[in-house]
Amino acid sequence: MLTAQAFYGPHDERLWSDGRLAIGRRLFRTLPEDSYDRQPLVGADGRFNLVADVRLDNREELAAALDLSAERMRNFCDAAVLLAGLERWGEGVLDRLAGDFAFALWNSSDHTLLLARDFLGQRPLHYHRGDGFFAFASMPKGLHAVPEIPYSPDEKTMAEFVTLMPADGVHTFFAGIETVGPGEVMIVTATGLHRRTYWQPTGPIRSVLSANDYAEGLRHHLDQATRSRLRGSGGTVASHLSAGFDSSAVTSTAARLLAVDGGTVVSFTAVPRKGFAGRDTEERIANEGPLAAATASLYPNIEHVLVAGGDGTPLDKLDRDFFLYDRPILNLCNSVWISAVNDAVRQRKLSVVLTGQMGNMTISYNGVERLSELVSAGRFVELGRVGAGVLARRTMSWRGLLASAFGPFMPGWLWERLNERRHGTLDVHQYTAIRADRLRELNLPQIAKDRQLDFSYRPRRDGFESRLWIMRRVDLGNYNKGTLGGWGIDQRDPTADKRLVEFCLSVPMEQYLREGEPRSLGRRALADRLPRLVLDERRKGYQAADWYERLSAARAQLEVEVDRLALCQPAAHTLDVARMKELVAQWPEAGWERRDVTNAYRLALLRGVSAGYFLRKVTGSNQ
Numbered sequence: 001m002l003t004a005q006a007f008y009g010p011h012d013e014r015l016w017s018d019g020r021l022a023i024g025r026r027l028f029r030t031l032p033e034d035s036y037d038r039q040p041l042v043g044a045d046g047r048f049n050l051v052a053d054v055r056l057d058n059r060e061e062l063a064a065a066l067d068l069s070a071e072r073m074r075n076f077c078d079a080a081v082l083l084a085g086l087e088r089w090g091e092g093v094l095d096r097l098a099g100d101f102a103f104a105l106w107n108s109s110d111h112t113l114l115l116a117r118d119f120l121g122q123r124p125l126h127y128h129r130g131d132g133f134f135a136f137a138s139m140p141k142g143l144h145a146v147p148e149i150p151y152s153p154d155e156k157t158m159a160e161f162v163t164l165m166p167a168d169g170v171h172t173f174f175a176g177i178e179t180v181g182p183g184e185v186m187i188v189t190a191t192g193l194h195r196r197t198y199w200q201p202t203g204p205i206r207s208v209l210s211a212n213d214y215a216e217g218l219r220h221h222l223d224q225a226t227r228s229r230l231r232g233s234g235g236t237v238a239s240h241l242s243a244g245f246d247s248s249a250v251t252s253t254a255a256r257l258l259a260v261d262g263g264t265v266v267s268f269t270a271v272p273r274k275g276f277a278g279r280d281t282e283e284r285i286a287n288e289g290p291l292a293a294a295t296a297s298l299y300p301n302i303e304h305v306l307v308a309g310g311d312g313t314p315l316d317k318l319d320r321d322f323f324l325y326d327r328p329i330l331n332l333c334n335s336v337w338i339s340a341v342n343d344a345v346r347q348r349k350l351s352v353v354l355t356g357q358m359g360n361m362t363i364s365y366n367g368v369e370r371l372s373e374l375v376s377a378g379r380f381v382e383l384g385r386v387g388a389g390v391l392a393r394r395t396m397s398w399r400g401l402l403a404s405a406f407g408p409f410m411p412g413w414l415w416e417r418l419n420e421r422r423h424g425t426l427d428v429h430q431y432t433a434i435r436a437d438r439l440r441e442l443n444l445p446q447i448a449k450d451r452q453l454d455f456s457y458r459p460r461r462d463g464f465e466s467r468l469w470i471m472r473r474v475d476l477g478n479y480n481k482g483t484l485g486g487w488g489i490d491q492r493d494p495t496a497d498k499r500l501v502e503f504c505l506s507v508p509m510e511q512y513l514r515e516g517e518p519r520s521l522g523r524r525a526l527a528d529r530l531p532r533l534v535l536d537e538r539r540k541g542y543q544a545a546d547w548y549e550r551l552s553a554a555r556a557q558l559e560v561e562v563d564r565l566a567l568c569q570p571a572a573h574t575l576d577v578a579r580m581k582e583l584v585a586q587w588p589e590a591g592w593e594r595r596d597v598t599n600a601y602r603l604a605l606l607r608g609v610s611a612g613y614f615l616r617k618v619t620g621s622n623q
Contacts, residue, residue, distance in 0.1 A: 001024070001135075001137055001142045001143070001145045001146065002015065002024045002025075002026055002142075003145065004141050004142050004144070004145035005026055005137065005138060005139055005141060005142045006026060007485045008026060008028060008138065008139065008481055008484060008485040009025070009026025009027045009028045010026070010028065011026075011027045011028060011029045011034075012026070012027040012029075012037070013025075013026050013027075014038065014039060014040060015040070016040040016042075016049060018108070021049075021106055021113075023040050023049060023051045023104060023106060024040065024051065025039045025040060025051040025052075025053070027039070028484055028485075028488075028490075030055070030232050030351060030352070030484075030490040031055060031077075031078065031231055031232040032231070032232055033075070033076060033077045033078060034077060034232075036075045036076065036077045036080075037077040037079060038077075039051050039052065039077075039079050041079055041080060041083050043083045043084070043086070043087050044086075044087050044107075046108070047107060047108050047109045048083065048086065048087065048105060048106070048107060048108075049105070049106040049108070050079060050082070050083045050086070050103060050104070050105050050106075051079075051103065051104050052078075052079040052082055052083075052101060052102070052103035052104075053101065053102045053103065053123045053125075053138060054078045054079055054082055054099065054100070054101035054102075054103060054123070055078060055099045055100050055101070055231075055490075055492075056078040056081055056082065056097065056098070056099040056101070057098045057099040057225070057228035057229065057497065058096075058097070058098040058099065058228070058499075059073070059078065059081060061098075062081055062084075062085060062096065062097075063076075063081065065096070066081070066084050066085060066088060068081070068084065078099075079103075082097070082101070082103065085097070086105055091114070091185060091198070094116060094185060094198045094199075095198065097118070097498075098228070098497065098498045098499055099118065099228075099498075100118050100122035100123050100480075100492075101116075101117065101118045101123055102115075102116070102117045102118070102123035102124060102125035102138065102180070102477070103115070103116060103125075104125075104136055111189065111190060112187055112188065112189050113134070113136075113187070113188040113189075114185065114186070114187055114188075115127065115136060115180050115185070115186045115188065116180065116184065116185040116186070116198070117180050117181070117182055117183070117184060117477070118182070118183070118498075119182060119183040119199035119498055119501075120182050120183070120358070120471060120476070120496050120498075120501075121181065121182025121183070121475050121476060121477045122476060122477060122480055122493070122496065123138075123477055123480065123481070124138050124139060124179070124475075124477030124478050124480075124481050125138060125179065125180040125477070126138070126139065126140050126142075126143060126172060126177050126178065126179050126180075127143075127177070127178055127179075127180065127188075128143050128146070128149050128176055128177055128178070129178075129193070130148055130149065131148070133148070134188055135149065138481060139326050139478065139481060140172060140173075140174050140177050140326040141326055143177055144174075149176060149177070150175055150176050151174070151618065152174070152175045152176075152618060152619070153173060153174060153175060153570055153614070153615050153618040153619060154171055154172060154173055154174055154175045154177075155570050155573065155574060155615075156171075156442060157171045157172065157173050158173060158328070158570075158574055158611050158614070158615060159434060159438055159439075159442055159444065159574050160444065160447065161173070161328060161330075161607075161611055162432050162433055162434045162574065162575070162607060162608065162611050163428060163432050163434050163439070163444055163448070164431075164432065164453075165444070165447065165448060165451060165453060166451045166452075166453055166469070166472070166473040166474075167472075167473065167474060167475045168451065169181030169182065169184065169472070169475070172327070173326075173327050173328065173614060173618075174326075174618070179475065179477075180195070181195075181197070181475075182199075182472060182475060182477075183197050183198060183199035183472075184196065184197050184198065185198050201468070201501070201502050201505050202502075202505070202506060203464040203505065203506070204463075204464060204505070204506060204507060204508045204509055205506045205508070206508060207508075211511065211514065211524065212524075214507055214511045214521060214525075215521065215524040215525040216525075217503060217507075218363060218503070218504070218507075218521060218522070218525040219525050219526075219528070221497070221499055221500040221503045221504075222249060222250075222253055222363060222494060222495075222500060222525070223253060223257065224497070224499065224500075225494035225495070225497030225499065225500045226250060226253040226254050226257060226354070226494040227257050228497070229352070229354060229492040229493075229494050229497075230254065230257065230258065230263075230352075232351075232352060232490075233263075233350075233351070233352040235258065235261065235262070235263040235264065236263060236264045236265075236266065236350060237254055237258065237263070237264075237265055237266070237350070237352050237353075237354060238265075238266050238267070238268060238345045238348070238350040238352065238353040238354070238489075239251040239254060239265055239266070239267045239268070239353065239354040239355070240267075240268060240269075240341065240353065240354070240355050240356070241267035241268065241269050241292045241295065241296065241304070242269065242270075242288050242292060242541045242543070243285050243288035243290075243291035243292055243534065243537065243541040244288075244356075244359075244364070244534075244537075244540065244541055245356075245359060245363065245364035245519065245522055245526065245530070245534070245535075246356030246357075246358075246359025246360065246363060246364050246495055247355065247356040247359070248292070248295045248356075248526075248530050248534050249356065249359065249363055249364075249495075249522075249526050249529070249530065250354050250355070250356045250359075250493075250494050250495065251265055251267050251295060251296070251302065251354070252295055252298065252299060252302075252526075252529040252530060253494070253529065254354055255299035255301050255302050256299070256529065258301060259299070259300075259301050262301075263301065264301050264302075264303060265299070265301060265302045265303070266302075266303045266305060266345075266348060266350060267292070267296055267302055267303070267304050267305065268305045268307055268341045268344055268345060269288055269289055269292040269293075269304065269305070269306055269307065270288070270307050270308075270309060270337035270338075270340065270341055270543060270544070271287050271288065271289040271306050271307065271308055272286060272287055272308065272309075272545050272546040273308050273309065273546055273549070274308060276545070276546045276549075278545050278546060278593075280539070281539075281593065282539070283539055283540065284539055284540055284541070284542040284545070285537075285539050285540065285541045285542060286542055286545040287545065288541040288542075288543075289306050291533060291534055291537060291541075292304065294531045294533045294534060295530060295531060295534055297531075298529075298530075298531060305344060307337065307340050307341050307344050308340075309336055309337045309340040309544075309546075309550075310340055311553075312336050312339070312340070312550065313336070313550045313551070313553050313554035313557065314332035314333055314335065314336055314547075314550060314551060314554060314606055315332070315554045315557045315558065315561065315609065316336075316554075317335065317339060318609075318610075318613050319617075320486070321335060321482075322613070322614060322617050324482035324483075324485060324486045325478045325479060325481075325482035326478055326482075327478050327614070328610045328611050328613070328614040329610050330474070330607070330610070331606075331607075332606045332607075332609070332610050333544040333547040333550070333551070333602055333606065334543055334544055336544060336547075336550055337543060337544050342483065342486070342487040342489055343487070345487065345489055346487045346488060346489065350489075351488055351489060351490060352489075352490050352492060353489050353490070353491050353492070354492055354493070354494060355491055355492070355493045355495075356493065356494070356495045357476070357493050357495065357496065358471065358493055358495040358496035358501070359495035360470075361467040361470055361471055361501075361504075362495045362496075362500055362501055362504040363495055363500075363504065363521075363522050363525070363526070364519050364522040365463075365467065365504065365512050365519065365521075365522070366512065366513065366518035366519045367463065367509055367510075367511075367512025367513030367514075367518055367519070367520065367521075368396075368404050368459070368463075368513060368518060369404075369459070369460055369461065369462060369463030369466055369509070370386065370463060370509040370510060370512065370513040371383065371386065371387070371401065371404045371405035371513070372404060372405055372406075372407070372408045372409070372459060372460070372461040372462075373461065373462065373463060373509060374386065374405070375405050375406060375408075375409065375461075376409075376461055376462075383405060386513065386516060387401050387405070387516075388516070389515050389516020389517070390513075390516040390518075391516070392516055393516045393517055395516065395517065395518050395538065396518075403418075403459060404459045407458050407459040408458060408459050408460055408461035409461070410458075412454075412456070412458075415456060415458050416456050419456060419458075427455075428455045429576075429604075430596065430599045430600065430604070431599040431600075431603040431604055432603070432604050432607065432608075433575045433576050433579065433580055433604045433605065433607065433608025433611070434574065434575070434576065435573075435574060435575060435576045436576070438573065438574050452469055463509050463512075464505060467505065468505075471501075507521065523535050547602060548592040548601070548602075551601060551602075551606070552587070555584065555587060558584050558605070558609065559584050561609055561612070561613065562577060562580045562581050562584055562609070562612075563581075564616060564621070565577050565580070565608075565609075565612040565613075565615075565616065566581075567621065568612065568615060568616045568619060568621035569619075569621075570615045570619055571611075571612040571615040571616055571621075574611070574612075574615070575608050575611065575612050576608075577612075579604075580604075580605055580608050580609075583600055583601060583604070583605050584605070588601075
C-alpha cells in the first residue's frame with residue numbers, strides 16, 4: 001500500500017505493526033518541522049498509534065493550551081502536536097484544530113480506530129470494509145494494492161458526477177471504496193463503524209458591532225489565515241492571481257506580510273494565447289491579465305507571470321490525470337490552464353501555492369440571499385429599501401432582483417416557466433451527457449432533491465445554508481493530493497481557513513448586501529490592498545476563454561475517444577454516446593459564445609469524455 005502511493009510521499013517511509021493492525025505513512029516534506037516527523041507515532045503510554053497527513057495552522061495556540069514550551073516545539077512535527085491534543089482532549093481536539101488534515105488513530109486499549117478529516121476535506125482519506133478486515137489509505141490506489149479489494153468503477157457515482165450531483169461524502173468512483181467525509185469523524189470497531197459530522201458552524205450572530213468593525217474583523221482573519229499558510233515557503237511563495245477579489249486579496253495580503261522580511265510573491269495568471277480574438281462580454285472577462293497586473297503593480301515584491309497555456313488540448317493529459325487524482329476531472333478545459341500554471345510553478349522550483357477557491361463563500365460573498373431572507377421574514381419595507389439601493393447602483397436588473405427575492409418561494413413549475421421565457425429551456429440533458437433512461441433508472445431527480453440540488457438552479461432562500469451547501473458540494477482532497485504528487489506543489493487556500501470561514505458565516509447578512517451593494521463587506525475590507533479597478537469590476541473572469549480553440553484542435557482525438565466509449569459497456573450504459581458522436585460530427589464553425597453551444601460542448605461533451613475515459617480505464621477496455 002505504501003509503495004503504491006510512493007510518489008505522493010517520496011521523502012520518508014515508515015511502518016508499524018502489532019500483528020493485528022499495520023499502519024504506515026509516506027512523507028512529503030512541506031514544513032520546516034517535517035524533518036522531525038517519525039510517524040507512526042506512539043502515545044498515551046503505548047495505547048495510541050497515530051498516522052497523519054497534517055498541516056496545523058494554529059500550532060502556537062495549541063502549544064499554549066497543551067503547555068508545550070517553545071524549545072520543545074522546535075522539534076515537534078505537526079503530527080506530534082496533534083497526538084498531544086488527542087491525548088489531552090480525545091475527539092474534542094477536532095474542534096480546536098485549524099488547518100488541513102486527515103489522520104488515523106489506533107487505540108489498543110479499547111481496540112478502536114478513529115479516522116477524521118478537516119472540516120472542508122482538503123486532505124483525502126479512503127477506506128474499504130472487507131470480509132473480516134478493514135483497510136484505509138490516503139488515495140484509492142493505496143487500497144487497490146490489496147488483492148482482496150476489487151478494482152471496478154462505481155457506475156452510480158459516475159452517473160451522479162455526469163449530472164453535477166453534489167458528493168454524498170461517502171461513495172467514491174470505485175466500487176467498494178468509500179471516503180471519510182469532510183468535517184467527519186469515524187470510529188471503527190470489530191463489529192462495525194459509526195460516523196458523525198463534527199463541524200457544526202453557527203449562522204449569523206446579531207451584535208452591536210459597526211460596519212467598520214466587521215471590515216476590520218475580515219482583514220484580521222484574512223491576515224491570520226494567509227500568514228499561517230506561508231510556513232515552509234522559504235520567503236518566496238507562489239499564488240494564483242486572477243482578475244477577481246479572492247485570489248487578488250490572497251496575493252496582496254501575502255505580499256504585505258512577506259514584505260516585512262524581504263519576501264516575495266510570484267503570482268501566476270492564466271491568459272488566452274497571444275492574438276486570441278475572443279472579446280469580453282457584459283458578464284465575462286476574456287483576458288484577466290490586465291486586471292491581475294493592476295493588483296500586482298501595487299506591490300514591489302510581487303513578480304507577475306502570465307501563463308498562456310501552450311498548445312495543449314483538454315484530452316492530452318487524460319492518462320496522467322487518471323493516475324494522479326484517482327477520479328475523473330470535473331472541468332477538462334480548466335485542467336489545461338491549471339496544468340500550465342503548475343508547470344510554470346515547478347520550473348521556478350516553488351513548492352507552496354496560495355489559492356482563493358473558497359473566497360466566493362467567504363471574503364467576497366455577495367449576500368444576495370438577503371433579499372429572499374427579507375421576504376421569508378415578511379420585512380417588505382426593508383426589502384423595498386434594499387431593492388431600491390440595488391437598482392440605483394445597477395448591480396442587478398429588476399428581473400434579477402425579483403428572481404432572487406421571490407424565486408425561492410415560487411412553485412417549481414412557475415419558476416421554470418419564467419426562467420424559460422427569459423433564458424430558454426434549461427434541461428439537464430442540455431448540459432450533461434447522461435442517458436435519459438439511466439437518469440430515470442437511477443431516479444437521479446429524486447437523489448438531486450434529497451441533496452438539495454435543483455436542476456433549474458432556482459435561487460436559495462437562506463444565505464447560511466446556501467453557503468454551507470456549496471462548501472460541501474465538492475471534495476477537493478484528491479485534487480490537492482494529486483497536485484502534490486504530480487508537481488510537488490502544496491496548494492493552500494487562506495479563504496478556506498476554518499477561523500475565517502466561521503467568522504464570515506457569523507457576520508449578519510446586511511453586511512454583505514449593504515446599501516444595495518453586493519459583496520459590500522469584501523469591498524470595504526479590501527479597499528486598503530486592492531486597486532479600484534478590481535474592487536469595482538462586476539464581471540467575472542472567464543478562465544480558459546480560448547477553450548473552444550483547444551477543443552477544436554482535439555476534434556480528431558474526440559472522435560476516436562467517443563468511438564471507444566461506445567465499445568465500453570459501463571460507459572455506453574451511462575453516457576448518451578450517440579449524442580456525443582453527433583456533437584463531434586456537427587462541429588460549430590462559429591457561435592461558441594452562445595449558451596447552448598457552451599452547454600453542449602464545454603459541459604456535456606467534455607464531461608462525458610472525462611467520465612467515459614475513467615470508466616474505460618478502470619474496466620480495462622482498450623478497444
